[in-house]
Amino acid sequence: xxxxxxxxxxxxxxxxxxxxxxxxxxxxxxxxxxxxxxxxxxxxxxxxxxxxxxxxxxxxxxxxxxxxxxxxxxxxxxxxxxxxxxxxxxxxxxxxxxxxxxxxxxxxxxxxxxxxxxxxxxxxxxxxxxxxxxxxxxxxxxxxxxxxxxxxxxxxxxxxxxxxxxxxxxxxxxxxxxxxxxxxxxxxxxxxxxxxxxxxxxxxxxxxxxxxxxxxxxxxxxxxxxxxxxxxxxxxxxxxxxxxxxxxxxxxxxxxxxxxxxxxxxxxxxxxxxxxxxxxxxxxxxxxxxxxxxxxxxxxxxxxxxxxxxxxxxxxxxxxxxxxxxxxxxxxxxxxxxxxxxxxxxxxxxxxxxxxxxxxxxxxxxxxxxxxx
Numbered sequence: 001x002x003x004x005x006x007x008x009x010x011x012x013x014x015x016x017x018x019x020x021x022x023x024x025x026x027x028x029x030x031x032x033x034x035x036x037x038x039x040x041x042x043x044x045x046x047x048x049x050x051x052x053x054x055x056x057x058x059x060x061x062x063x064x065x066x067x068x069x070x071x072x073x074x075x076x077x078x079x080x081x082x083x084x085x086x087x088x089x090x091x092x093x094x095x096x097x098x099x100x101x102x103x104x105x106x107x108x109x110x111x112x113x114x115x116x117x118x119x120x121x122x123x124x125x126x127x128x129x130x131x132x133x134x135x136x137x138x139x140x141x142x143x144x145x146x147x148x149x150x151x152x153x154x155x156x157x158x159x160x161x162x163x164x165x166x167x168x169x170x171x172x173x174x175x176x177x178x179x180x181x182x183x184x185x186x187x188x189x190x191x192x193x194x195x196x197x198x199x200x201x202x203x204x205x206x207x208x209x210x211x212x213x214x215x216x217x218x219x220x221x222x223x224x225x226x227x228x229x230x231x232x233x234x235x236x237x238x239x240x241x242x243x244x245x246x247x248x249x250x251x252x253x254x255x256x257x258x259x260x261x262x263x264x265x266x267x268x269x270x271x272x273x274x275x276x277x278x279x280x281x282x283x284x285x286x287x288x289x290x291x292x293x294x295x296x297x298x299x300x301x302x303x304x305x306x307x308x309x310x311x312x313x314x315x316x317x318x319x320x321x322x323x324x325x326x327x328x329x330x331x332x333x334x335x336x337x338x339x340x341x342x343x344x345x346x347x348x349x350x351x352x353x354x355x356x357x358x359x360x361x362x363x364x365x366x367x368x369x370x371x372x373x
Contacts, residue, residue, distance in 0.1 A: 020054040024084035027076040034067035047206035047250025113161040121161035135162040139252040146274035148257040152319030163208035171213040206250030214255040215264040295359040342366030
């Protein structure tokens with residue numbers, strides 16, 4: 001193994017792409033060896049979360065190889081040295097109205113990103129670049145983001161694609177402070193030990209933390225998160241000897257909000273903690289690219305337009321359209337369209353049935369059991 005060439009000393013905040021080039025330099029120096037995120041972060045003196053994102057970006061650009069998954073290990077390829085030589089200098093001061101340039105992509109568009117469940121995420125445009133790149137830049141700058149939109153539009157998918165080191169809290173009305181910070185758990189020998197929750201783990205390991213359905217969580221519970229998001233970047237674990245936890249570099253809270261879900265309330269206290277708030281809707285063009293029945297996509301677009309105008313309260317999102325195609329493959333188109341009617345809220349069901357009948361030329365109603373065979 002060769003001795004690593006010292007990477008250029010990082011500034012307090014690297015420019016976008018600068019850390020990626022530094023990671024590429026480390027991989028180039030260690031050509032032939034697969035390095036873990038922890039090993040690279042120790043060499044560079046940067047957080048594992050930030051280094052992991054930079055290394056993953058190199059893989060997505062074809063400038064490094066993913067050599068292992070558990071733990072993730074990265075190795076140089078024939079393009080890594082070129083990426084390493086592109087370390088930018090000091091950031092120039094841009095004109096006041098200068099647009100943010102889009103991230104270049106090898107084939108005109110970013111390649112799909114594999115999520116933990118094995119499915120691919122197809123990046124979408126946001127602020128003149130790929131959405132995953134936007135979230136990664138926000139993390140580097142410690143600017144918290146809130147994604148909002150109907151269920152099934154891809155909020156969680158985007159966040160999982162952007163942050164391979166992600167931890168998730170699935171929020172609901174029963175979420176407690178212990179679910180965030182941790183609590184005592186009984187051990188096999190009858191004793192008790194304190195098990196840290198995802199908030200503490202994310203803070204100590206410098207990882208991204210998704211608070212999914214954050215607006216379903218009681219404001220009193222969410223208050224436990226707020227000190228970690230302000231200038232203090234600390235929380236006190238009262239249940240564990242009053243221990244103080246300080247966030248490591250790379251810790252990044254991000255939240256999801258479904259405005260139309262019963263009980264979801266975006267309080268001023270929560271909203272003010274997230275400087276960037278991004279509306280997420282379904283990408284119906286992607287539905288076409290995924291070869292989902294064009295009639296179903298057309299119905300979804302029609303309903304989405306009616307939701308915008310206030311004529312309807314529901315429209316199928318990408319999740320429902322993917323489910324439609326799977327059902328059609330198993331039970332046939334007629335059953336899939338009938339199910340599309342059935343999954344609609346009762347108040348919108350007649351309208352959905354009407355649109356399905358127009359699109360298919362066949363009367364439609366929700367799936368229901370018939371007489372005994």
